[in-house]
Amino acid sequence: MSYQVIEQGQWRDFLDGFMREHLGWLVTVKYLRTDQLSDDEATQVPASILVRHYPLEDIRESERENGMDIMLTVGSGQDENSILIESVHHLYLHKADSADKGLRIDSTDDTTTLVEFRAPMLPENVDGLAEAER
Numbered sequence: 001m002s003y004q005v006i007e008q009g010q011w012r013d014f015l016d017g018f019m020r021e022h023l024g025w026l027v028t029v030k031y032l033r034t035d036q037l038s039d040d041e042a043t044q045v046p047a048s049i050l051v052r053h054y055p056l057e058d059i060r061e062s063e064r065e066n067g068m069d070i071m072l073t074v075g076s077g078q079d080e081n082s083i084l085i086e087s088v089h090h091l092y093l094h095k096a097d098s099a100d101k102g103l104r105i106d107s108t109d110d111t112t113t114l115v116e117f118r119a120p121m122l123p124e125n126v127d128g129l130a131e132a133e134r
Contacts (some may be wrong), residue, residue, distance in 0.1 A: 003092040003104060008068065011061045011091055015070075018093075018103075019059055026053045026118040027074060027102065029083060034112045051081050053118055059103075060089070070105055072115065085113050 006014045030047035038044045054074035061070050070085040090106035094116070102116040 002083065002084060002095050011068070014091070015059050015061060019056075022056055022117070023098070027056045028116050029072065029074065029120065030051045030114040030116065032112055032114075034106055034110045037112060047114060050083060051075070052090040053083075054079065056115075059115075067108065069097045083113070113127060
């Protein structure tokens with residue numbers, strides 16, 4: 001597994017492309033202190049789970065006076081959840097082999113939000129359309 005750094009000037013384009021490829025994919029969103037992250041899953045401190053196995057509906061960045069925020073929307077209708085990640089200073093694409101595993105979003109308050117796909121795979125290997133694309 002590896003993390004690919006996304007430079008801040010590329011966030012908008014990256015997130016637009018990420019959404020085109022992964023719209024409707026099931027994600028789990030977790031939250032923890034950045035110093036609790038570990039490369040070894042066996043020693044990883046359990047993260048707080050914000051949502052589990054909800055379809056990814058939207059993710060976008062927005063500039064504000066004090067920095068950048070990212071708004072993540074999962075689910076739809078009554079099950080819709082919007083998660084505001086404030087003061088983001090690092091964005092990473094998490095990869096397993098050559099497939100996207102999800103995103104790591106670090107904030108200036110030393111917290112990390114992890115957006116993890118239920119089943120990492122290459123977008124071209126997904127069969128069928130996401131519900132939102134029908």
